[in-house]
Amino acid sequence: MTQPLDNRLDPALRRMIGVVLLGGIMGILDGSMAAVAVDTLSARFDTSIATVGWVSTGYLLALTLTIPVGAWAVDRFGGRTLWLSGLVVFLLGSIGSGLAWSIDSLIVFRVIQGIGAGILDPLMLTLLARAAGPNRMGRVMGVMGIVGSTGPILGPIVGGLILSSFDWRWMFLINVPIAIVAFVLARRTLPADPEQGSGVRLDIIGVALIGPGVAIGVLALAEVGHRGTFATVHVLLPLAAAVGLLAAYTAHALRRRATPPLINVRLFARKNFTASVVAAALLGLVSFASIFAIPLYYQQVRGFDAFEAGLLLAPFGLGSAFAMPLAGRLSDQLGSRRLALIGASIALFASLVFTQFDANTHLGWTALAAIVLGIGTGSAGAPVIGSVYRTLPSELVPQGSSVLYMLNQLGAALGIAMVALIMATTTGAQLGFQQAYLWIAGSAVVMIVAASFIPGKPAAPADPDAPAPVTDRADAV
Numbered sequence: 001m002t003q004p005l006d007n008r009l010d011p012a013l014r015r016m017i018g019v020v021l022l023g024g025i026m027g028i029l030d031g032s033m034a035a036v037a038v039d040t041l042s043a044r045f046d047t048s049i050a051t052v053g054w055v056s057t058g059y060l061l062a063l064t065l066t067i068p069v070g071a072w073a074v075d076r077f078g079g080r081t082l083w084l085s086g087l088v089v090f091l092l093g094s095i096g097s098g099l100a101w102s103i104d105s106l107i108v109f110r111v112i113q114g115i116g117a118g119i120l121d122p123l124m125l126t127l128l129a130r131a132a133g134p135n136r137m138g139r140v141m142g143v144m145g146i147v148g149s150t151g152p153i154l155g156p157i158v159g160g161l162i163l164s165s166f167d168w169r170w171m172f173l174i175n176v177p178i179a180i181v182a183f184v185l186a187r188r189t190l191p192a193d194p195e196q197g198s199g200v201r202l203d204i205i206g207v208a209l210i211g212p213g214v215a216i217g218v219l220a221l222a223e224v225g226h227r228g229t230f231a232t233v234h235v236l237l238p239l240a241a242a243v244g245l246l247a248a249y250t251a252h253a254l255r256r257r258a259t260p261p262l263i264n265v266r267l268f269a270r271k272n273f274t275a276s277v278v279a280a281a282l283l284g285l286v287s288f289a290s291i292f293a294i295p296l297y298y299q300q301v302r303g304f305d306a307f308e309a310g311l312l313l314a315p316f317g318l319g320s321a322f323a324m325p326l327a328g329r330l331s332d333q334l335g336s337r338r339l340a341l342i343g344a345s346i347a348l349f350a351s352l353v354f355t356q357f358d359a360n361t362h363l364g365w366t367a368l369a370a371i372v373l374g375i376g377t378g379s380a381g382a383p384v385i386g387s388v389y390r391t392l393p394s395e396l397v398p399q400g401s402s403v404l405y406m407l408n409q410l411g412a413a414l415g416i417a418m419v420a421l422i423m424a425t426t427t428g429a430q431l432g433f434q435q436a437y438l439w440i441a442g443s444a445v446v447m448i449v450a451a452s453f454i455p456g457k458p459a460a461p462a463d464p465d466a467p468a469p470v471t472d473r474a475d476a477v
Helices: 011-045 049-077 079-098 103-132 134-165 175-189 204-227 233-254 265-269 271-301 306-312 314-334 336-354 363-390 394-425 429-451
Strands: none
Touching: 011 049, 011 079, 011 103, 011 134, 011 175, 011 306, 049 079, 049 103, 049 204, 049 394, 079 103, 079 175, 103 134, 103 363, 103 394, 134 271, 134 306, 134 314, 134 363, 204 233, 204 394, 233 265, 265 271, 265 394, 271 306, 271 314, 271 336, 271 363, 271 394, 271 429, 306 314, 306 363, 314 336, 314 363, 336 363, 336 429, 363 394, 363 429, 394 429
């Protein structure tokens, strides 16, 4: 007879969640915080805004290039060792960024920061997924989702507050005490690694193909927003290069050889896994498109400044932060599919409401709509992310984390690019915003379709922490 499902979090797991989130929040905040300092840094270093843009672009590229290697590194060196190493790299990058003496040195140190964030971000999911077990996955992902959903919103707000009261260097130096405390607590809290790593050699060819392929794809999509069109060599050439690199990686990964591939593409032969990561990518698209579009509405249609627009985005983050823990807990009992469909449907409804907003809409209605949209994405977020890990045995969790983060980066880049493109090519900011939200609503419809294929209610195993059963018999990976 099976035991009843128990998804309660024991004190040790709660401490581990807190410690991991403390280390992970730095990279999430830093990814968006520097965006508000473009004008300040341009004046401080007497350089162009285009050059200062590499402070953020270099960080993003380094993060994206590092993510695929994490799946190999966590098995080779152990999760605890890799986490502590990532904290050290991020700490050194933060110190260097805060002490930068030129724009070139700042870009270099931001690249180091990005490498640290590229280690920490997917590893955060891997550590928590392995510690939680499949039947507490939703609850843990719900708690983690509070940080993930509010970080991109809080970043510009925190950055603006620092710039208004302190020197720009404190945007980076503020990480130093946090990283030190996170390192000390992680040494005390994270379980010890096995004495010997896997000994598997690094797939060098895979590193040279998949990381650059995803990074170039993200850059190409970013250029869409800058150029206002897809039909330019600055977009089409890198997109073609990205597709070529990823196609070459796929062919490389499917060949039988002694060194296993960095990310085994046969993971996508698992129907449940594929549906889950596609739904997660679409969720990232809807979320980041909204994070980009809502402040533009307040600035271009309503006339607020950038900082005020950032504050008015907060209801979206609050709605998501409220919904994710509750949805995560319920998904452990009711299954991911039902809650993901409900959340995506709420997001669709809120997106359609946004298409009706104009320059005279009461701010109370816009705030309410943003809260409802956040509740929708938050209600879908924890169940969808949790379902990714329920479809994989423990040994494939690091690869699942890498795939999830890479698709999330691509989804976010596509969402932002399409909103920027629509608003740049539509006559009038108000009509552009309404058209952009029609496109976001369409993306929510596709997310509903993808969510309908993710696994339903999980079966309760005899051991609540036992690996999740594999329900689709694809080729062994």
